[in-house]
Structure formats: C-alpha cells, structure tokens
Amino acid sequence: MFRRIFSFLLLVWALGFAAFAMLLPQPADDTRTDGVVVVTGAGGRIERGVEALQQGWSKKLLVSGVDSEVKPEELAAEYDIPMRLMDCCITLGYEAVDTRSNAAESATWVRQQKLKSIRLVTSDWHMRRAAHDLSLTLDSNVEVVRDAVPSEPKLSMLFLEYHKFLIGHAAQWLNLWRS
Template identity: 60%
Template sequence: MIRRAFSLLVVLWMLGFLWFAIALPQPAGPEKTDAIVVPTGSGGRIPRGLSLLNAGEAGKMLVTGVDHDVKPREFAAEYDVSSRLMECCVTLGFVALDTRGNARETADWVAQEKVHSIRLVTADWHMRRAALELQSTLPADVTVLRDAVPSSPSLATLFLEYHKLLASWLAQAWPG
C-alpha cells in the first residue's frame, strides 16, 4: 500500500514537471493595465516592461528587487530611460530580496499608488511562482495580467523552479 502511494506521488510529480517544462506561460496581448510590475532577474524583463510603458499600456511601472547600489540615474542610463519618464512613471523598489519579497514590495506599492490592475512581467519559467506569491499578497480586487518574457531555460533552472513553485504552493495550502 505504501509503495503504491509512493509510486503515485512519483508519477504525479513527473507529470507535473513535464507540464511545467513544456507549457511555459506566454506573453500577454495588448491590454491596458494601471501599472506594470517587473521583478529584477533574468534578461529581457526590464526592457519588456519599459517597452510596454512607452507604448502606453500602463501609466506607471515598479521595478522590484533592485540592488541597493543601483542609483536611479544609473538605471536610466543602462536602459535609456528619459529623466521625464523616470520622474513620472518609474519606481525602483529596493526592499525585496526574493520572489516573496517582490510580492510584498509590490503589494505595498499597489496600495500606496491605488492601483487596481497590474501587468506582471517576468521570465516564462518564473511566472507561475511570481504570480502565485503576488496574488497571495494583493487584495482580491486587484487583477494581475501575466506577461511572460520568453526564454530558453536550462533543465536545471526548470527543475529548481518547479520545486520552488511546489514549495510555495504547499506553504500557501498549509500555512503555519
């Protein structure tokens, strides 16, 4: 009986990993939101967020998890952001150290800015966990549009992220 239960868990784990690796989230279509949220990390995220901001898909953007050593002028120079856009529309968040911290920092910013809809821009392999953490911290009336940045993750990255997703899901399913 225990072997059967263990075998079933292994099969479920394998099928879950297969789904996770094959069916990566995709970019979102053109849909306006109040704000864009970009957790720092793998390449393509910040340029995608800035492109959407410049296209008028949202009125403001939070970049969460920025290193304390990064100065706004350095960020602006690195990503070719005008001083006008930096002043009006881009917030650099320096509090978060990980995905859960990104979610908390975002929830605080969303409340402060009175935002009701956000476009979450992150890597395709990171999207599910980032969205899970974010939706657990946001009020129910805030909608999240998932906008995945396509990448070519390694098997090791997928393996690690799948287990982080499972751990986050279990932590939320059985808190305390």
C-alpha cells in the same frame, strides 16, 4: 500498498514537472493596466516593462528588487530610458531580495498607488511562482495580467523552479506562508 501510493505520487510529480517545463507562460498582449510590476533578475524584464509604458499599456512602473547601489540615472542610462519617463512614471523598489519579498514590495506599491490592475513582468520560467506569491499579498480585487518574458531555461533551472513552486503551494496549504 505503500509502493502503489509512492508510484502514484511519483507519476503525478513527473507529469506535473513535464507540464511545468513544456507549457511555459507566454507574453501578454497589449492589454491596458493601471501599472506594471517588473521583478528584477534575468534579462529582458526591465525592457518589457519600459515597453509597456512607452506603448501606453500602463502608466506607472515599479521595478522591484533593485540593488541598493543603483541610482535612477544609472538605470535610465543602462536601459536607454528617457529621464522624463523615469521622473514621472518609474519607481525603483529597493526592499526586495527574493520572490516573496518582491510580492510584498509590489503589493505595498499597488496599494499606495491605488491600482486596480497590473501587468506582472518576469521570465517565463519564474512567472507561476511570482504570480502565486503576488496573489497571496495583493488585495483580491486587483487584476493581474501575466506578461512572461520568453527565455531558454536550462533543465536544471526548471527543475529547481518547479520545486520552489511546489514548496510555495505546500506552505500555503499548510498555512505556513507569511508575507
């Protein structure tokens, strides 16, 4: 009996990992939102968020998880962002250090800005966990458009991310998740 249960759970885990690894989230279309939240980390994320502003898909941008030593002028120079855009429309969030604190920082910003819809920008392999954590901290009436930045993650990265994703869901299920 124990072997059957273990075999069944192993099969579910393996199929889940295969689906997780092969069906990575995709970039969003030009859907308009009130704001953009970019979770810092892998390349292409900030560029995608700035593109959303420049294309008029959103009017405001939060870059969550910025290193405390980064100044707005430095970010503007690094990513070729006009200072007028930095001054009017981009907020640098310095509080977050991980995905859960990105979610908390983002939810606070969304409430402060009174936004009803956001575009969440992060890497394809990170999108499911980032969106899950954000859903636990945002007000339920806020619409989230998932805008995944394509990447080529290594199998080891997907393996680790899958388990973090599962742990996050288990923590929520067991009522251990705290924002």
